[in-house]
Amino acid sequence: MSQKFTNTLTRRREEFVPLNPPRVGMYVCGPTVYGHSHLGHAKSYISFDVIVRWLRASGYDVNYVQNITDVGHLTDDADEGEDKIVVEARKRGLHPMAVVETFIRSYLEDMDALNILRADIMPRATGHIPEQIAMIQCLMARGHAYENNGSVYFSVGSFPDYGKLAGRKVEELEAGARVEVSEEKRHPADFALWKRAEPTHIMRWPSPWGDGFPGWHIECSAMSQKYLGDTLDIHGGGMENKFPHHECEIAQSECATGRQFVRFWLHNNMVTLNGQKMGKSLGNAISLKDVFHGRTDGVRDRNGALLLDRTYEPAVVRHFVLTSHYGAPLDFSAEALHGAESGSYKLRDALAAVAxxxxxxxxxxxxxxxxxxxxxxxxxxxxxxxxxxxxxxxxxxxxxxxxxxxxxxxxxxxxxxxxxxxxxxxxxxxxxxxLGFAWRSEKASDNGRADAVIKILADLRLEARRDKNFALGDEIRKRLAAAGIELRDTPQGTTW
RNA sequence: GGCGGUGUACCCAAGUGGCCCAAGGGGACGGAUUGCAAAUCCGUUAUUCGCGGGUUCGAAUCCCGCCGCCGCCUCCA
Structure with a gap:
């Protein structure tokens, strides 16, 4: 019996053997912090959390690195749009780094609630500008990158394997390109390693090519190399990042080091809503905070249709996610989530009875x-x-x-x-x-005062029932239920 | 158009050549228990796996064709 993973690189289920057992170097693409996390993030990070937990439980010594993208992720056509964080900062009238801090906290809060173990290292792109510049210089020295007017581009033609992950060929990319090609690029498929900063651009760093900022892909190559070495055992991420993001990472890293970048590529599939991918840009993303804490007007989609009419605790979301395979899409609906809750609580109660x-x-x-x-x-x-x-x-x-x-x-x-x-x-x-299930403790921490009051009511109900005054007993239970407290009679007494 | 994936009961979903006349959860229905309720327990709910061919002693699982859906080819976990 041995561990097997479906390796996206080979499209096969392969036996997993780390390069230097029992150590496992694992890198997972983290979020771009320009908004609150949604159910899609939950699926991705819960999936990889379980993989980390399982590998550790199997005796592996996992070094888990997950980046935080806080610069360089553009909104638009490759290499031509605005930085997403800058856009959000302008909307809020804040410095981009304030936006970044806000959403890093929000992200960690949601992930902690889901009982996702924090990565051993969570490097931020803005904290690794020198490493990224160094890698870009290395790529230029090796003839894989060129500078033009203060920006540096990777030359895909210099890397014959470009496209091996996503099953694409450079020629086809050119043909199918929907994007107007920047005139600075020699080949339409070339991608930015470093972008020149216009005078008004806030997020900027000095570089050998003038003031600018790093391209989105280079951070993962530079940071994974710094903390995990040239070759990673596992690289995880969402399916939608296979191309171009992961493909570009491979190109950068393998050209810089001359070695295989990743041995096992693992991709999680999407969360869909009514069969449509859930995504921020589609406006149909349900935020985790909405699921956990709700909204006064209910959680609705763009057209005002009610998606959720009540809240669900994080352990239920976790259960929902884990009842399907990480590589399969998961279709979200209130009905499915509700079913997951019933199942999850059944498990929780069975566990409590055994305890x-x-x-x-x-x-x-x-x-x-x-x-x-x-x-x-x-x-x-x-x-x-x-x-x-x-x-x-x-x-x-x-x-x-x-x-x-x-x-x-x-x-x-x-x-x-x-x-x-x-x-x-x-x-x-x-x-x-x-599996990482951590159900919310039933009893809120108000020093047990609410508990004491409920106990008084439960005792009174018991007395009423002894006197065969079922009407009063039922009234007590009914009114407690209305307050969200459910009394249950068990052989060991009444619980709530 | 190219690439990748997917289609299993009312819903979610596992199953990648025989142990499958197909796991598990939800829901529904019937029953047990209970003053009632909840929980719990028992039973029922796909001889069939998108459709049509083929390979095989044997297929949900492999091959071919078709249809549907999703993702990527611009950003997205």
Whole structure:
């Protein structure tokens, strides 16, 4: 049994062997911070988070680097539009770096809520201008880049492999080009490594070619090399970045180092909404903050149609994302998200019941073989699923099957505490450590005062029920429910 | 037009040659339990995998053709 990944470079499912085991160098394209994160970001970063968690759980020593793009990402035709961050800064009347700070915080807040582990290193493009300039100089020295009027372009003709990732040929690119070609370029497919800054341009740095700013692609090449070396074991990112972004990264890095840039290219597929890609530029992106906290007027699409009429906690979004494969598109709908919530809570409650038994079940029962066998089988099944290109959907399915069995043990009454502790440990490893589910704690932290009040009401209801005053009992439950508090009668008493 | 991907039940979705008359979740329906409710439990819900051919002893899985949808070829996780 070994780990397999679908390598976009070869379009095959291949056995994963890192260059220097147990170390794994992994780089994932981070966000361009000019707006709040949406469900598309969630799918991408949850997917790679699970890959990192799983590789670590499998004994690999993963060095995870994810960049923050805070300059150079243009709005328009390749190399001719405006910087997205500058556009947002002008809209807000702020310095671009203030915009960057705002959205980096927003991004981290959302990712933390989703229980996504922070990357070991999160380099920012603006913090690595010298490294980018150095790489550009190296490319010029090796004859892969040329300067023209203060800008520097990569010459795709100098790299025969250009197009190998996305399956394109340079000649075809020219033919299909929709964009008016800059006259500074020698070939229409050439792309900018460094752009000359016009006098009014705010984000600018001195360079051997005059004041300017780096092109979008070069940061990933320069920063990944700095922190992970010439050859990465894994490079991840969204499908839509295969071309041109990742293709350009390969060209820059391989021409600069003369070595293979990435051994395994992993691409996650898109989140769609009504079958359409969810994207900022399409105006149909649902922000994570809207999902988690809602909006007074409901979350609506451009045409005013209601997309979400209530909020969902981050663990539910995580569950939703992980019930499909990272490489498959995921179609978003309120119905699908609602279904994910029910499933997620079923898992959460089953886990809580096992935790409870692990603390209270009798200690004088012998360990049962059925338990040990069931846990071993589950573990093997889930592991196999993860080995096959990180099949989280199948792993979750086996988790549900396991909870069906723990439910039986709970009802049987003859299973001892040690067995439940073993089950809890296995469940915890898979749900919390590997899949990263962290459900919102039921009880808000107001020093337990609300809790105490609810307990009084629950006790009064119990008294009413003892007196067969069901009308009063139901009234109490009904009004608590209206306040969002649901009483449940269980064999162990009433919970909420 | 080129490149990449995808099409599995009411919804989401796994499955890449036999263990598939196809996992799991949601929903619905029937039943058990419950004063009621929730939760839980049992059962039912695709002899069939976009369509048509072919290969094979055997295909959802491979090949050919067709149709639909999505992404990329400008920016987007």
């Amino acid at each position: 409870d038994a692990a603390a209270r079940a009798p200690t004088d029962r012998p360990a049962r073989d059925v338990v040990r066998t069931a846990l071993t089988e589950f573990d093997a099944r889930a592991t196999t699923a993860m080995h096959e290109d990180v099949n989280t959907a199948a792993a979750i399915a086996s988790l549900f099957d396991l909870t069906r069995q723990t439910g039986e043990w709970l009802r049987a009454g003859d299973i001892g505490r040690a067995d439940f502790a073993a089950a809890l440990s296995t469940l915890h490893r898979w749900t919390a450590d590997i």
